[in-house]
Amino acid sequence: MIHQGDHWVKFNMHHDRVKSLDIILSNEEKSGYCPGETVSGHVVVEVSSVTNITCLRLEVRGLAQVCWNEGPQREWLRSSTRPSLAQQVKAEMDCLSISQAICEPTDSTGVISLNAGRHEFPFQFELPSRPLVSSFCGRYGRVRYWITALLHSIHHPQHSVSKDFLVIDHVDVNSPLLLCPLSKNGEKMIGAWIFTSGPISLKVNIERKGYCNGESIPIYAEIENCSSRLIVPKAVIYQTQSFLVGGRTRCCRQVVASVRGNHIPSGCSDSWNGKNLKVPPVTPSILNSPIIRVEYSLAVITQIPGARKLEVELPIVVGSVPYDDFSRSSSISSQHSADLSWLTLTLPELPEAPPNYADIVTEAEFEQHVPSSPSSSCPSHQHQCEELERQLGRPLFAYMQEFRFQPPPLYSELDPNPLAANGCSST
Structure with missing residues (x-):
């Protein structure tokens, strides 16, 4: 077995046609995989000559391990004749186990012939959606996840390579x-x-x-x-x-x-x-x-x-x-969607529309301010009034009274005459 970086490669070096075996993940820079995500990549096999293999399998494991020595850590009174009283305490727990075939024979021969050169076999598997223990390495234990590719051939021993990957469990701080x-x-x-x-x-x-x-x-x-x-x-x-x-x-x-x-x-x-x-x-x-x-x-x-x-x-x-924070605010507002009466207390009131002329002017005031009818002896003046009323689309006296009895303009924060307000009038 040979260690290459975070890979472990095992094969017989004598008269072996398999030059290298490697696992490459599609996203090597990914910091970690969460439950329910898909892990993909490919297994690279390089052979020096024609090689017949029977199967290429992928094993995915996750294991939590704890181990420490309990008791005296030194020999009794520095004597080599007295055995150490230290006791090893250890435990293991399986976190994940997935097995799948990447490449299998499709004919009756039961073998797959690989020509000399480099061959890539893609793979992908989905992590279970259930909670997984996050990858961890501590003083007395660790949680480790790894992928192992197993290459079976006819006339040569089994070849294998392993690669670690990180798993990060869902811990939602919005709960x-x-x-x-x-x-x-x-x-x-x-x-x-x-x-x-x-x-x-x-x-x-x-x-x-x-x-x-x-x-x-x-x-x-x-x-x-x-x-x-x-x-x-x-x-x-x-x-x-x-x-x-x-x-x-x-x-x-x-x-x-x-x-x-x-x-x-x-x-x-x-x-x-x-x-x-x-x-x-x-x-x-x-x-x-x-x-x-x-x-x-x-x-x-x-x-x-x-x-x-x-x-x-x-x-x-x-x-x-x-x-x-955004989803938290949205969830709070959705909880109060049934009763939004509190919201109107903070909104400014809309300005009211001007009152109707007929609602604020009594009939007596109307009769008092109605101008006298033009003399029938002046047809030209009557013709001018009719022409003006036709252009305005209403009686002339109503148009004048509307402006006379119109309410004051709405209040505004903007000063229409800023220079005059500051004493800087141009006059």
Whole structure:
């Protein structure tokens, strides 16, 4: 077996006609595959002369493995005669198993003849839609997915090559459980008995529980220092790896990101109004495996000289499906679509149309302002009035009264005479 990069190639080097065997994925730059996605590529076989093969198969495996040594790690009193008491604890769990034939004989001979040269055999398979454990490599365990191509020939041993690929499980931070805000308080009294100098109080809030890689977490905190010491606050993101086998547990905890605040002297306080802490590129939370768990938490810590630190810790989830503020707003508005009466309270009222002339002018006012009828002795004047009414499309007196009794113009924010308003009239 020969290791080539992330490939493992196994074949007999003596009188073997197969020069190389390789697996090439269609999208080599893809960071990872999610459940339900299709993985495609081709197997490359290069032979030096005519070679008869019986089958070319593809095996896809996913495996979670845990292993550690428990007990004393050194020999008793440095004596080589006493055996080590260390006990190995290990467990495995299958995550994925797919098998398919890429190339099989189509005639009664049962063989496929490959001429000398390079041959490519395409393949594709679909990952199951069920939840899969994300790829992971930790101190005491790992989750690994790989593809193995098996080449069977007649007169030569089986050839195989393996290639790893990453799987990222769906962890949607838009789920209702991960959109809830979190809050926690903490307090610590400095000193003992009659030598107490005062408490240090801490209150921390975050807007939601789920975040993705590259996203910043706004931290809201109130820190009050009533002690006699100078304190230094900071925020960190912890990653906790848990490995479980038969009731036994091994845990590893490490800081993956941190940000420091300003010093707070004695008798002073400080507020964080959205101090940002960026989530680094880490493995998403693994919560669906019985033997491996990867969890995250956000902690705000105050370092106190001469005393133990005060720490407030909030659990968070690192997901793979990013936060969608637009869809969240759309879902909220769809929930209130049945009752939109609240919306009219915020909309400005439309301007009313001018009132009808007949509605605001009484008949007495109308008779009072009606002009006297032209004298019948003046036919030319009567002819002019009739011609004007024909052009206006209405009686002449109605046209004049409409302008006389018209309401004032609508209010406008724009000044029609800006120069006159500023005292800069041109007159």
